Amino acid sequence: xxxxxxxxxxxxxxxxxxxxxxxxxxxxxxxxxxxxxxxxxxxxxxxxxxxxxxxxxxxxxxxxxxxxxxxxxxxxxxxxxxxxxxxxxxxxxxxxxxxxxxxxxxxxxxxxxxxxxxxxxxxxxxxxxxxxxxxxxxxxxxxxxxxxxxxxxxxxxxxxxxxxxxxxxxxxxxxxxxxxxxxxxxxxxxxxxxxxxxxxxxxxxxxxxxxxxxxxxxxxxxxxxxxxxxxxxxxxxxxxxxxxxxxxxxxxxxxxxxxxxxxxxxxxxxxxxxxxxxxxxxxxxxxxxxxxxxxxxxxxxxxxxxxxxxxxxxxxxxxxxxxxx
Amino acid sequence: xxxxxxxxxxxxxxxxxxxxxxxxxxxxxxxxxxxxxxxxxxxxxxxxxxxxxxxxxxxxxxxxxxxxxxxxxxxxxxxxxxxxxxxxxxxxxxxxxxxxxxxxxxxxxxxxxxxxxxxxxxxxxxxxxxxxxxxxxxxxxxxxxxxxxxxxxxxxxxxxxxxxxxxxxxxxxxxxxxxxxxxxxxxxxxxxxxxxxxxxxxxxxxxxxxxxxxxxxxxxxxxxxxxxxxxxxxxxxxxxxxxxxxxxxxxxxxxxxxxxxxxxxxxxxxxxxxxxxxxxxxxxxxxxxxxxxxxxxxxxxxxxxxxxxxxxxxxxxxxxxxxxx
Numbered sequence: 001x002x003x004x005x006x007x008x009x010x011x012x013x014x015x016x017x018x019x020x021x022x023x024x025x026x027x028x029x030x031x032x033x034x035x036x037x038x039x040x041x042x043x044x045x046x047x048x049x050x051x052x053x054x055x056x057x058x059x060x061x062x063x064x065x066x067x068x069x070x071x072x073x074x075x076x077x078x079x080x081x082x083x084x085x086x087x088x089x090x091x092x093x094x095x096x097x098x099x100x101x102x103x104x105x106x107x108x109x110x111x112x113x114x115x116x117x118x119x120x121x122x123x124x125x126x127x128x129x130x131x132x133x134x135x136x137x138x139x140x141x142x143x144x145x146x147x148x149x150x151x152x153x154x155x156x157x158x159x160x161x162x163x164x165x166x167x168x169x170x171x172x173x174x175x176x177x178x179x180x181x182x183x184x185x186x187x188x189x190x191x192x193x194x195x196x197x198x199x200x201x202x203x204x205x206x207x208x209x210x211x212x213x214x215x216x217x218x219x220x221x222x223x224x225x226x227x228x229x230x231x232x233x234x235x236x237x238x239x240x241x242x243x244x245x246x247x248x249x250x251x252x253x254x255x256x257x258x259x260x261x262x263x264x265x266x267x268x269x270x271x272x273x274x275x276x277x278x279x280x281x282x283x284x285x286x287x288x289x290x291x292x293x294x295x296x297x298x299x300x301x302x303x304x305x306x307x308x309x310x311x312x313x314x315x316x317x318x319x320x321x322x323x324x325x
Numbered sequence: 326x327x328x329x330x331x332x333x334x335x336x337x338x339x340x341x342x343x344x345x346x347x348x349x350x351x352x353x354x355x356x357x358x359x360x361x362x363x364x365x366x367x368x369x370x371x372x373x374x375x376x377x378x379x380x381x382x383x384x385x386x387x388x389x390x391x392x393x394x395x396x397x398x399x400x401x402x403x404x405x406x407x408x409x410x411x412x413x414x415x416x417x418x419x420x421x422x423x424x425x426x427x428x429x430x431x432x433x434x435x436x437x438x439x440x441x442x443x444x445x446x447x448x449x450x451x452x453x454x455x456x457x458x459x460x461x462x463x464x465x466x467x468x469x470x471x472x473x474x475x476x477x478x479x480x481x482x483x484x485x486x487x488x489x490x491x492x493x494x495x496x497x498x499x500x501x502x503x504x505x506x507x508x509x510x511x512x513x514x515x516x517x518x519x520x521x522x523x524x525x526x527x528x529x530x531x532x533x534x535x536x537x538x539x540x541x542x543x544x545x546x547x548x549x550x551x552x553x554x555x556x557x558x559x560x561x562x563x564x565x566x567x568x569x570x571x572x573x574x575x576x577x578x579x580x581x582x583x584x585x586x587x588x589x590x591x592x593x594x595x596x597x598x599x600x601x602x603x604x605x606x607x608x609x610x611x612x613x614x615x616x617x618x619x620x621x622x623x624x625x626x627x628x629x630x631x632x633x634x635x636x637x638x639x640x641x642x643x644x645x646x647x648x649x650x
Contacts, residue, residue, distance in 0.1 A: 024472050024475060026471055026474070026475065027468060079431070082427075083430060083431065102408040105404055105430055106467055108434075109404060109433075110464060113460055116456065117464070120453060120456045124453045127452055127453045128449045131444075131445045131452065131456065132445050134441075135438055135441050135442040135445060139438045139439070142352060142434050142438065143352060143435075146349040146431055149351070149427065150349060
C-alpha cells in the first residue's frame with residue numbers, strides 16, 4: 001500500500017546503499033536477512049514526513065535518522081521474536097529459528113549500535129536533540145515490551161494499563177519518528193510536541209484497530225489467522241473490556257472459555273465473539289479507536305503550517321485506519 | 326587494588342546518584358543488580374584519566390561519558406553471560422540464572438540505551454565525536470564476542486586471529502575509554518590516537534597475562550579455578566601456540582589430552598603444563614605480553630604532555646601488569 005510512495009523509495013534506496021561487513025558472518029548475515037524482509041517502512045517514512053511538514057528541503061540530511069528508526073525497529077523485532085518464541089516474521093523463519101538464540105541476541109545488539117551509528121551521520125548540531133529523543137523512545141519501547149510480557153502472568157489488566165503498554169511498546173516510536181523529522185526541520189518545541197502526540201495517538205488507534213481486526217478482519221486481507229488472539233488468550237482491549245464487564249452467566253461463560261482445552265478452536269472463537277457482541281466490546285473498541293484517531297487529527301490540525309502541507313500525513317493516517325483502500 | 330582511588334570514588338558516587346524507575350521491576354531490578362556487583366571500575370576510571378592527562382580540569386563534564394562506558398561494559402556482561410551460559414558473575418548468580426533469559430536480554434538492551442542516555446549528558450559540542458567513538462567500540466565489541474563464539478567450533482585458530490579477537494572483545498573498550506576522555510579534553514587527533522593505541526595494547530597485554538595466570542597463577546590471588554581454561558579446552562594463546570608447534574609425540578600427547586574424558590582433571594592440567602613447558606609456550610606468552618606492554622609504554626611516552634602528568638597512567642599499567650603489588 002505504501003511500497004510505491006516516493007519516500008518509501010527514497011528510504012529503500014538509502015537502506016540499499018548501506019553495506020555491512022561480510023565477517024563475522026553470524027553477526028552480519030542475520031542483519032542483512034532481517035532487513036531484507038522489508039516491512040512497510042512506515043516508521044522511516046514518518047521521519048521524512050515530519051521533516052517535510054515543517055519545510056525541510058534537503059531530505060538527504062534526514063535519511064540517516066530515518067534509517068536509524070528502521071534499524072531500531074528491526075532490532076526490536078529480532079529480540080522480541082526470541083522472547084515471544086515466534087517462529088515466523090513476515091512469513092519467513094525468524095532469526096533465532098534460522099540460526100539460534102545467541103546469534104539473534106548479538107546481531108540484534110549490533111543492529112541497535114548501527115542505528116546509533118546512522119543517527120551520528122545527521123548534521124552535527126542536531127545530534128544532541130536527536131539522540132535525546134531516540135534514547136527516550138528506545139527506553140520506552142523496552143519498558144512496553146517488559147510490561148507486555150508481565151501481562152502474560154497478570155490475571156487482571158486494566159484498560160489504562162493496556163493503553164499505557166501499547167503506547168510504550170508501539171506508539172512512541174511513531175511519535176518519535178515524526179518528532180525527529182521535526183527536530184531536523186527546526187520546528188519549535190511546541191510544534192514538535194504536537195507532531196509527537198499526533199504520532200502517538202495514531203499509533204494507539206492503529207493498535208486498537210489491530211486488536212479489532214484480529215477478530216473481525218477479512219481473512220483474505222488481514223494476513224494473520226483471524227481469531228489468533230482469542231485462541232492464545234491474549235489480553236487485547238476486547239478481552240480486557242469483557243473481563244471488566246462480564247457478570248453472572250457471562251462471567252461463567254468467559255471463565256469456561258478461558259479454561260484450557262474445553263472446546264474446539266472454532267467453537268472458542270464463535271462463543272467469544274458472541275460474548276463480545278452481547279457486551280458490545282466490539283463497538284466499544286471502535287469508539288475508543290475513533291477517540292484516539294480524533295485526538296490525532298486534532299493535533300495535526302493544530303499544527304501551524306499551511307493545510308496543504310498536512311495533506312500527506314492526513315492521507316497516511318486515513319490509509320492506516322482503513323478509511324481509504 | 327583500585328577501590329580507594331579518588332577517580333574510582335568519584336565514579337562510584339556518580340553511579341550511586343543515578344536512579345532507575347521502580348517499574349517495570351523485571352526491567353530495572355536486574356540493572357540495579359548487575360551494577361551493584363561493582364567490578365574494579367577500571368574502564369570508567371580510564372575516561373577520567375584520559376581527560377586529566379590532557380589537562381581537563383572540570384571532571385563533572387567527563388563523568389557522563391565515564392558512566393556510559395561502565396553501563397556499556399555491564400550491558401555486555403549481561404548478554405555475554407546468556408550466550409556463554411555462565412552461572413556466576415563476580416561470585417553471584419548471573420541475571421539470566423537469577424531471573425531468566427528474556428529478562429537478561431531486555432534489561433541488557435535497556436542498559437545499553439541508558440549508556441547512550443548518559444553519553445547524551447556530555448557537553449553538547451562534544452557529543453558527535455563521543456558518539457562516533459562509542460559506536461565504533463560498541464560494534465567492535467560485538468564483533469569480538471561473535472569471533473570468540475566462532476572459535477568454539479573452529480579447529481585451528483591462528484595467533485593473529487586470536488590477537489584480533491581479544492583486541493576487539495576486550496581491548497578496544499580500554500582504548501575507547503581513554504580516547505573519550507581525550508576528546509573531552511580537546512586533545513589533537515594525533516594525541517587521541519596515541520592514547521587509544523596505548524589502551525588497546527595495554528588491554529591485549531592484560532588478556533595475555535590473564536591466559537598465563539589461568540595456568541600459572543597463585544590460586545589464592547587469582548580468584549578463578551587455576552587450570553580452568555585447560556579443562557574447558559579454551560583456545561587461549563597457550564593452547565593455540567601449542568597446537569602450532571607440537572609435532573610427533575607432542576602432537577599425539579596434545580590430541581590425547583583434547584580427546585574427551587581420557588584423564589582426570591588434575592592429570593590433564595599437569596600433562597598440559599608439561600607440554601607447555603617442553604614447547605616453551607609459557608615463556609613465549611610472557612614475551613608476547615611484554616611486547617604489547619612495551620608498545621603501550623612507548624605510546625604513552627610519545628604523548629606530548631609533561632612526564633609528571635603521565636605518572637598516574639604508568640602506575641595503573643604497572644598495577645594491572647602485576648609489576649607492583
